[in-house]
Amino acid sequence: MELSNDISVLKDLIIALLSKVAALESENAALKAENAELRSRLNLNSKNSSKPPSSDGLSKKPGLPKGPAKKSGGQFGHKGKTLKMVDNPDAVVVHHIPSCPCCHKVFSATDVVEVFKKRQVFDIPLPRMEVTEHQLGVIICCGRQHPGVFPSEVSQPVQYGSRIRALSVLLNNDYKVPLEKIQQLMGDLWGCSFNESTVVTANAGMYEALQPIEEQIKTAILASEVAHFDETGMRVEKKLHWFHVASTSWFTYLFVHKKRGKEALDCDDSVLKHFQNRAVHDCWESYFGFKQCQHTLCNPHLLRELTNLVENGSKWATQMHRFILDLYQTSQKATAIVADMQSWEREFKYICQLADMEEPPPKQGKRGKPKNSKGRNLLNRLVEHQNGWLDFAFVQGVPFSNNQAERDIRCLKTKQKVATNFQTFKGAQHFARIQSYTSTLRKHSMNVFSNLINVFNGKSIVFQGA
Secondary structure (H helix, E strand, O other): OHHHHHHHHHHHHHHHHHHHHHHHHHHHHHHHHHHHHHHHHHOOOOOOOOOOHHHHHHHOOOOOOOOOOOOOOOOOOOOOOOOOOOOOOOOOOOOOOOEOOOOOOEOOHHHOOOOOOOOOOOOOOOOOOOOOOOOOOEEEEOOEEEEOOOOOOOOOOOOOOHHHHHHHHHHHHHOOOOHHHHHHHHHHHHOOOOOHHHHHHHHHHHHHHOHHHHHHHHHHHHOOOEEEEEEEEEEEOOEEEEEEEEEOOOOEEEEEEOOOOHHHHOOOOOOHHHOOOEEEEOOOHHHHHOOOOEEEEOHHHHHHHHHHHHHOOOHHHHHHHHHHHHHHHHOOOOOOOOOOHHHHHHHHHHHHHHHHHHOOOOEOOOOOOOEOOHHHHHHHHHHHOHHHHHHHHHOOOOOOOOHHHHHHHOHHHHHHHHHOEEOOHHHHHHHHHHHHHHHHHHHOOOOHHHHHHHHHOOOOOOOOOO
């Protein structure tokens, strides 16, 4: 009887211990998962996530493998740009000995009989404010007085001219110089009191004058076979707004909106809703709502996500990462069409099948939709948008990445680091339109400063291909 009681007690104890072990195992699994998640976050960088390269510090590396290291200096075929002597210098200074070392006769420049060596120094002229007075002359003819008319750009008794206003616009927008610094610079160089409000007024004037040119740019992008799209956030009036870019290798168009997704992409300022060719982007879900165009996706974004999975032990991600890079190299870095497309597509689908077996099924929480792992979410996008990922190797003219749009919108990050935000929505609009113009000018190898002056002077410009 006593032995039976002991056995019963031991059974209860074992059951209690087993229950406790099960609870501890469950808690341990949850802690391991949490630890893995936190480690994954700590290990994020520009190679395995959407974090910018600037966050990597000095350890940053290129996102795509580079070829063999090049020798330092100019490469073969590079057209070097260096100073060359001119035939007609602006000033000539003759250096001679002041006096004869024998008889001590004093010499002047007229005593020089021959120049046996020369050197030229290139420098900027001393800054000096130039004041032009405009007067109205009166001519008497046919017994009547006929007064002249001021040019349209000369509208005030005293005002700043187009060159200094164009310079302020260039500094504030293209070079991201703050208003206060522009005021200081104008005072240091020309001794003038060029107020911050004058820069703001110049930006507003440039914004209005650029409206027809902006329409040229939008029309040219809509006519392009391939256009790149991206967006980035920045504070405007102390609230998060989004700058959207549509660009090609020849044209840049920026606009600002309070939203990031469909509402912004479908607004009157957007060109995407009218674009009917091939749109390149980073797989942001809102872009796929526009069915009238084809969608090409940014593979460097994909490689970064795959790298993150590889670092966490994913086998299928390792194979897919290698597959994308092999296809990239086989296509001669997206410049040639790859043969045997069916074979590559079969391998792509096979890796996706491996991923489906390796990734855990969706986990149902207490409420809401079942939660997928990062790997399964990526797998779903790979399967759903297969052509968008692979067309760079199978369709002529399709790029491998969305770097064009990312380069064209990076100016906002520079602006953010300098000025942190825009004080007014109108100021953000001014910046977007002016930056679109200056970026497009640079893509056409046109002088930005002189063309800003031309805009202020009412001279129109037609871009090649617009």
